[in-house]
Amino acid sequence: MRAKAAAGKRVHLVDMYPSVAVSDLPDGIHPNAAGYSKMATTWYNALKAVPGSIGGDDPQPPAGGPCTATPRIVGSWNGGFQGEVTVTNSGTAAFTGWTAKFSLPSGQGITQIWGGTATGTGSVTVQNVAYNGALGAGASTTFGFLVSGPGAASLGAATCTSP
Template sequence: MALLGTLVAATAVVVAAPTGSAAAVPTRIMALGDSITGSPGCWRATLWNRLQSTGYTNIDMVGTLPAQGCGVAHDGDNEGHGGFLATNVANQNQLVGWLSATLPDVVLMHFGTNDVWSNLPNTQILTAFSKLVDQMRASNPAMRILVAKIIPMNPSSCTECAARVVSFNNAIPSWAAGKTTAQSPITVVDQWTGFNTATDTYDGVHPNAAGDQKMSDRWYPALTAALSGVTPSNPPSPSASASPSASPSPSAPPSVSPSPSRPPSPSPTGGAGKSCSVTYVIIGQWPGGFQGELRVANNGTVPISGWSVRFTFPNGQVISQSWNGQYTQTGSTVTALNVSWNGLLSPGAGTATGFLASYQGTNGTPVPVCTAL
């Protein structure tokens, strides 16, 4: 199996260089997908730092979701929505709003894992892919689109998922060949070959640090080819940058629907100039369960070394799994503390921590309070 299936000539992806003395406008890159891309999706941090170190500095990662840590500085904006199905995103026209808000020039799409887990037909998933591509091109007729053959999946709860992934990936190249155009080329990036769920994931689905490095290494040549009109400020280096330490992301049930978030709550200060805010977000919800997220930001005037979020569930919800935070629950009251790598926040910086929880009947939204430490 070829490492990279490029469906168009390199000349089709050249970006016109700016003329005159005006500063070049950064190329805007959207990473689109599910929890493999965004919860926390540390392959994006590895890829970003490799691009920076090899001279591709005039780029801007865009998305309506913030970075979720990963332990290294990086431009972490993304559209990696944990638990989302590509078919639902297409059917509900969710991508249209994300595109309008971010205006990308390039899209990296690793999508379909939850659709495959849900045993949806390949034709249905690829029909959704076609609609998403049409929406990308409506936003930008010259959109450069990189579509992944998704990484292997072998969760203990889905013995047939591994074979389904192979079947789905085998259908992608012919779909892409029929959908690519000279103005808006589609490049297929093989993320499957050489990826081992036993050594490159921590749960059979989500990449660990080794998996993040492999994903970054596969994206890099395809993305730099798409950025062929962006001249590196330094000669490219063939070696990859070190991988950040990945943090667990949830293996959420595949079929979810997004819910609105509660605006950031006011927070008590933890000292002179120290302050933080927190936004409670329901990422996805299904009968009896949901995925939640706490988005913490330093809204003070000095750096903070840590944070604590406290809230009380109004309907007896119970947390069963968490990541990127230390959670304790007593009755309906929950306290979430930072972990070692996401506590230090400069003014204006933020991070996120998430969880899976169950509910019965009503899933009311609590009012969280953030304390800066």
């Protein structure tokens, strides 16, 4: 790394330590699904801070304003779990309408949702409903859902776009 920096290459360090808790490492070494999700979010945020590293060199936010989506598992049981995603307007202007996307493991699917309209299995797309689509700058809303299917409770990193 020092040699690359000395050669004029840009080097960026990403510290995972504060992002991944010991509880996210069931065997003490390898992360579980929640750990991988936290790692992905940390990497993504680090890359967003480097101009031109994601989506080319255009520093302009997407049309309609930026938004973020933060998933979490609320509870789990054998054969399913409850999850929620918080959608936040991270821009400086209000927007109307948002779309969040995240992934579920193979064989798992949403059986019930509130605060959004879901389509897809595996790769899930959720759009706002009439009462929670308008978000002022800094405002947020949350949608929740139930998932059933085999395997451990797991949510992939979520993305958000606004029209």
